[in-house]
Amino acid sequence: MAPPDGRFAPSPTGTLHLGNLRTALIAWLRARSRGGRFLLRVEDLDRGRSRPEHERSQLADLAALGLDWDGGVVRQSDRGAAYAWAIEQLEARGLVYPCWCTRAEIREAAGAPHGDAPEGAYPGTCAHLDEAARRAHEERGRPAALRVRGGAERITVADAALGEITGVVDDFVVRRGDGTHAYNLAVVVDDAWQGIGEVVRGDDLASSAPRQAWLARALGVAPPGYLHVPLVLGPDGRRLAKRDGAVTLADRLALGEDAVGVRSALAASIGLCAPGERPTLAELVVRFDAALLRDARPLRWDPVAGPIA
Numbered sequence: 255m256a257p258p259d260g261r262f263a264p265s266p267t268g269t270l271h272l273g274n275l276r277t278a279l280i281a282w283l284r285a286r287s288r289g290g291r292f293l294l295r296v297e298d299l300d301r302g303r304s305r306p307e308h309e310r311s312q313l314a315d316l317a318a319l320g321l322d323w324d325g326g327v328v329r330q331s332d333r334g335a336a337y338a339w340a341i342e343q344l345e346a347r348g349l350v351y352p353c354w355c356t357r358a359e360i361r362e363a364a365g366a367p368h369g370d371a372p373e374g375a376y377p378g379t380c381a382h383l384d385e386a387a388r389r390a391h392e393e394r395g396r397p398a399a400l401r402v403r404g405g406a407e408r409i410t411v412a413d414a415a416l417g418e419i420t421g422v423v424d425d426f427v428v429r430r431g432d433g434t435h436a437y438n439l440a441v442v443v444d445d446a447w448q449g450i451g452e453v454v455r456g457d458d459l460a461s462s463a464p465r466q467a468w469l470a471r472a473l474g475v476a477p478p479g480y481l482h483v484p485l486v487l488g489p490d491g492r493r494l495a496k497r498d499g500a501v502t503l504a505d506r507l508a509l510g511e512d513a514v515g516v517r518s519a520l521a522a523s524i525g526l527c528a529p530g531e532r533p534t535l536a537e538l539v540v541r542f543d544a545a546l547l548r549d550a551r552p553l554r555w556d557p558v559a560g561p562i563a
């Protein structure tokens with residue numbers, strides 16, 4: 255069997271920080287240590303926030319750390335036809351319906367989470383509209399979003415670090431009212447099309463995995479494996495962010511560190527080397543072991559002191 259291919263899929267909405275870079279390093283090491291390809295996908299569906307200059311700086315930072323990728327960069331903004339085709343498949347199977355609800359209406363109707371439904375789950379207002387109600391909405395002219403019929407199905411996926419992730423699949427959006435394809439749809443279509451065997455990403459997205467596995471099944475494609483990695487937190491315990499100070503590669507270089515030093519600090523944070531050691535990427539590939547991530551807790555990073563144990 256071919257080794258599983260991996261990927262890194264940043265959204266070009268800003269500069270990558272140490273947390274993003276650590277996830278990219280882990281994804282790269284995981285793929286390369288098993289002999290798989292490593293692919294890069296730019297998730298630029300959010301046209302309002304995506305910028306070519308962010309994409310350029312992100313790719314440059316990955317390259318500066320020595321992380322290479324196979325083939326060209328795939329951009330989601332070029333993939334509209336594939337997403338439209340996937341929506342057609344879902345429509346043909348009766349698995350999607352139009353939804354006219356505003357955010358405020360959803361908030362109001364959802365109230366407190368009930369039963370198994372996850373917090374913020376769509377309460378199903380538009381799921382069973384009769385013909386007259388549907389026509390009334392259409393005549394009002396406000397464009398509809400498209401939601402799946404998730405059926406509150408309980409889905410469990412295997413995760414190489416977290417064990418099992420179980421989630422209840424609500425009627426999530428696959429296409430917004432403005433016609434933009436949603437992240438969950440695009441990610442499933444692209445991971446399947448790019449032949450990704452295992453998705454490595456931050457564990458803030460772990461709760462999306464059951465929805466994505468459900469969607470893969472609905473589209474008749476094999477879901478990938480998953481490895482969700484702990485986020486890097488700032489000294490205040492919140493997710494690392496610009497406010498935490500020198501958290502980008504450029505910031506660290508300006509302080510006199512070099513790219514190998516930054517990469518080594520990230521590697522040390524998952525136990526791949528001792529603090530201050532400067533292993534090559536080839537050495538890191540040999541040392542990498544996903545089991546190290548199994549017990550990894552969120553890492554706190556002090557921009558001055560470095561990783562806080």
Ligand code: GLU
Pocket residue numbers: 262263264265297441454455456459
């Ligand atoms: N584009 C997403 C992000 O930058 C990652 C999506 C994924 O890895 O599935 O947060």
